[in-house]
Amino acid sequence: MDAPLPPGVSRASFDKALHEFADIVGSRWASSSREDRETYHDAFNAGDPLEFVSGGFVAPADVAEVQAVVRAAGRYGVPLWPVSAGKNLAYGGAAPLVPGTVVLDLKRMNRILEVNEDLAYAFVEPGVSFFDLHRHLRENGIKLWMSVPGPGWGSIVGNGLERGIGYGYYSDHFGTSAGIEVVLPDGELLRLGMGAMANSNSWPLLNYGYGPSLDGMFTQSNYGVVTKMSRFLLPEPESYLSCEVNCRYDAGLEALIDTLRPFQLEETIRNPVVITHALLVASFLSVRSDWYDGNGPVPDAVLDAIQEKLKLGRWNASFALYGSERKVDDSWQRIKQAVSSIDGVELAERRYHPGDPIVHPRDQSQAGIPNLAEFSLANWYGSGGHIDFSPVGPATGKHARIMVDRARRRIQGFGFDHLSGFYCDKRVMRYINTIVFRKDDAAELARVRDMFGLLITDLAEGGYGEYRTHLAYMDAVASTYDFNDHAMRRFQERLKNAIDPKGIIAPGKSGVWPRGYRA
């Protein structure tokens, strides 16, 4: 099969572009062979894994090569889909939205440019993964902790640009970054924040420079290719207490959220409070057939058995306390007192000091140690497809209940298990619904697609919008951001046409289409 062509690009133009790419980066690092095209498929797609198939890839070694590739792409009108490590699990992996788009793979740009212990940050290229940085810190005896997301194989830069969240102290990964460098669609190099001054001392430290601040524009974005970024780190604390506040009953969800939120607002709890449903925890630790062989959602009676066996609550809140021993003890005592009146509550704690081994996966995550423990959830049904439905709501018990009810009715109505958890920040929570399905069952894939579209609508009707979504639903999610006749999308597209008039970078990403693509 020939490589699919991007819209409006002739075979001859496409081939010339690929030749130029190969001239720039070396022939090993640019190809449209079938094998290379399919390397960048989305293994978890709820549909044909090749639905979003690339036209090939190009992997530059440095910023100058990125600039040259972007300029060549512009000459031939060949769109590029930039990926850092290309994981983006559950949201499309490395696959581009428009078939035939060439993946601009930044994996070779994997230098850790600087780690500064005095000012507690790392400055990295897009190819550096959480695992890479963690290894570097450990091997060099650097006493700084990262915030890591669930699976740790992804790119620090890529996760930040998607506005990913983590389990650690600085859990808002984009909000605790600076030092961004961007190759614009015309090949120009731009440095953001203080880096707009050529000899700045503060580039990796502050994302405000002078005049309009542009960092946010380059997140979830197709306005440029980010080639450098810093991430703030936390000095290793004197002590670290991993805390669990679990509740046996479904009805405890509201109380968990409303009782723990004040401790987040006062910053006694500084990392996200993650409140996980028993069935999602079970999917990390086991497979469905261990518990139930029936069709349709796992019944409540089975849930009770799972809770009993795995010693779980129906809802399981975990978070961390960091700092001096006395501060941590005081904080935990105040929290324990506050939650003690919740019916069916059960507490657990695990304390660590510098040098102590940390083996519990959640405790690793909260201590900035990347791992892949949560990844096993994809095998819940056996043949692991997995996408996430991730609406945002105000961090109150009342809103949590509404979100659970709306998502559960729809997901169970389609016969799927409802695996979900809340990532609560001070004021908002992201409600991650992990949709796991059998990849080898075409009818089931079709049901997932239908269900997902309805979930988007169900939650949007209640005022809850997704913070991030899979390729297949980018337009649908963007459509729910509908204030003033979709003023945001119209404005984002006006910017797109000003910044990228040829529509070279990631057409369609986040529902933002260049001129010519949108009818």
Added chain:
Amino acid sequence: MDAPLPPGVSRASFDKALHEFADIVGSRWASSSREDRETYHDAFNAGDPLEFVSGGFVAPADVAEVQAVVRAAGRYGVPLWPVSAGKNLAYGGAAPLVPGTVVLDLKRMNRILEVNEDLAYAFVEPGVSFFDLHRHLRENGIKLWMSVPGPGWGSIVGNGLERGIGYGYYSDHFGTSAGIEVVLPDGELLRLGMGAMANSNSWPLLNYGYGPSLDGMFTQSNYGVVTKMSRFLLPEPESYLSCEVNCRYDAGLEALIDTLRPFQLEETIRNPVVITHALLVASFLSVRSDWYDGNGPVPDAVLDAIQEKLKLGRWNASFALYGSERKVDDSWQRIKQAVSSIDGVELAERRYHPGDPIVHPRDQSQAGIPNLAEFSLANWYGSGGHIDFSPVGPATGKHARIMVDRARRRIQGFGFDHLSGFYCDKRVMRYINTIVFRKDDAAELARVRDMFGLLITDLAEGGYGEYRTHLAYMDAVASTYDFNDHAMRRFQERLKNAIDPKGIIAPGKSGVWPRGYRA
């Protein structure tokens, strides 16, 4: 004297525009009378107070009127200079950069739209000052604390949009905001973050929506008129300790910064560590003639006498600890131990519990109580002109010393007193040099102008850029952000031309000029 006309606008067009403005907002609220034009002068300008004179003003009552005014301005090509409360002390007040620009005064839009105690935020219009919100919180018994800047008369929205900093817990005022609504230069209404969804529950809570995040674009910006914004607040803490760590010797500056920074990095200290030179403190509390009548900078011997009399260090670090009594005590004990080895250190502390009266101005500021105490500095020489020179550097003692040396040499070289202080965050510090001068001395004003230009260059040569500046230096400061042939300014101007092709909103602000203005 007739009102000055904006470039390229005829008297007839200008008058027609003013008539339309009056039709929209009512004749009381739009005028180009001499008195009204001059109301918006910059009282602290280092030059003719009417150097930056407006062509008049228009004060809409609501968002629909803002939209109508912006559209009418576009029809006649009359530029508008949006101000919230119009204070912007030391950076130009309410005055527009281009003479003849009409001030778009948002003071009538002064509603506190919502204060939410459960989620700890306020949602306000641009005309709401720090004083207004504080009064509202107090009168309604709402136990939430703001972060306030030095003088408290300014607008919460305006200060946030200028990326102002405060003394409280959430000292990065823009970084702790969301819920932005913008009238674009074509009159379209845009809501940012989650507000891009019409019925969103999370608009005031999260500045990330879906796709490219645009909040930062509208800071220090002329891309639109911000008409709503939220600000996060801190629940009143169980106890509050105001701490001082002062050092008698100039040489203690480095040790203060390097010893206190780790406590900020670990967030034991959560508000800025403000390290003020003795002479700046003296300017809050006294006038120069109390101490010295000579020409040229106050000599070191007089400084010693000031320190002795006012019981000051040469450098005076103040910060706050908030939280439970035990946490605060533990934190202060750890800090005291760390600073005890600094030669010439002196400590002070003042403890408060809910309901305690707070009278010390710094303690008020750290507790979110706005005041005007620092404002008296403008009278240091008697006839109060005042502009600020505000470079940013990495928050280390080494960089602090370099910045002090460069600024002091230049400022004292011009015969002025060097009044300065550091606002230290975890990783960066803003070094505020308060330049006070006699407004009635034309030669002195000319010296200030010359000196300021050289200060910008002196610090830029060392890699330090201003975070904010006065009207008169916007171009000069923008020019120091020079990476890749001023790629940032060129990109900001490309966006300007896409968003505001008629150049209606605040031409020249932050060095960003619309097409036609720039030769």
